[in-house]
Amino acid sequence: MDPAEGGFSEEQFWKACAELQQPALLGADWERLVEALGVSVYRLYDQETGLYKYKVFGVLEDCPPALLADVYMDLDYRKQWDQNVCELYEKRCNGETVVYWEVNYPFPMSNRDYVYIRQQKELEVEGQKVYVILAQSTSVPQLPEKSGVIRVKQYEQSLAIKSDGKKGSKVFMYYFDNPGGLIPSWIINWAAESGIPSFLSGLVQACRKYPKET
Numbered sequence: 669m670d671p672a673e674g675g676f677s678e679e680q681f682w683k684a685c686a687e688l689q690q691p692a693l694l695g696a697d698w699e700r701l702v703e704a705l706g707v708s709v710y711r712l713y714d715q716e717t718g719l720y721k722y723k724v725f726g727v728l729e730d731c732p733p734a735l736l737a738d739v740y741m742d743l744d745y746r747k748q749w750d751q752n753v754c755e756l757y758e759k760r761c762n763g764e765t766v767v768y769w770e771v772n773y774p775f776p777m778s779n780r781d782y783v784y785i786r787q788q789k790e791l792e793v794e795g796q797k798v799y800v801i802l803a804q805s806t807s808v809p810q811l812p813e814k815s816g817v818i819r820v821k822q823y824e825q826s827l828a829i830k831s832d833g834k835k836g837s838k839v840f841m842y843y844f845d846n847p848g849g850l851i852p853s854w855i856i857n858w859a860a861e862s863g864i865p866s867f868l869s870g871l872v873q874a875c876r877k878y879p880k881e882t
Contacts, residue, residue, distance in 0.1 A: 675764070680826075681789045681800045688798065688828035688840040691725050698723065704865040705872065707839070711861070717822070717846050718853035722864060724841040731875040733829045733837045737799040739875050740827060741788055743767065749874040754779055761808040768811050779817045780847050783808060799829040822846035 686692070698710045707726025714721055728736065739745060747753050755770040770781040786803035805823040813819045826842040843864065847856060 675785050675804070675806070676787050676802045680802055681791060684800050684802065684826040684828040684840065684842070685791050685793060685798050687723070687725075687826075687842070688830060688838065689793065691723070691840070693723070701861060702865065705868055707865075707868060709861070709864055714844070719844075719846055720857055720860065721844045722842070722860065724839065724843070724864060724868070727832045727836050727838050728868065728872050728875075729832075729834075729836040731837050731872055732835060733797065733799055733831050735875050735878060736829050736837045736839075736871070737788065737801065739871065739878050740801060741786075742878075745874065745878065749870060749877070755781075759810065761810045766806060766808055766811065767803075770817060777851065778849065780820050780849075781814065781817050782820045782823055783811045784823055793830075796830055799827075801825075801827045801829075818847065818849045820845065820847055822848075 693710060696712055698712050701709045701711045701722075703709070705726070706729060707724050710723045710725075711720040712723075743756050743758060747756055752772050753769070754772045755768065758765050758767055760766075764785060767784050767786060768781065769784070770779055773779050782805060784803050784805045786801065788799065788801045791798045791800060803823070803825045805821055807821075822844065823846070824842070824844045826840075828840045829837045832838045843860075845860065
């Protein structure tokens, strides 16, 4: 299919939506890694990078879908609740909106930064609204690499959200991130595996404290 505005195709949105309806873990060596906060985290080894790709399935309680999507998309608010954010903003480049995000890394490692596109769509499945948010790394001349900061050139994330039938959200998330540099792969994998539950916990708390009406 032709890419939609933002560089994503309709097929990509529906693929994330389909995984929310029915997890796709067969046909590949996905292994369950951890269960936390009502979600299960699976990983798949990537031979090329030595890193893992991740899928998350489960329910986030007391986070209605519209609110969860709003909080996830609100970059200004994320700067308040995510202590790992060093710099985060949107910029119009070549007719499309891109996100610049610099992440604090502990000394002696260099900070990482991301330039990525993202887009949200609302789909409908069997009369139920599904919020789908896609993000992937890109490159634009208006946001060149900085001295002393390592540019992350492989980043992908998908998020699909619908009501759990109560006051929470049923969620699916796919995540892959290659921070580059000279960090051993085992450290990157360990950080991702501990970081995903931590991020989801922060997201739930952020939803509960969100200052805007939904």
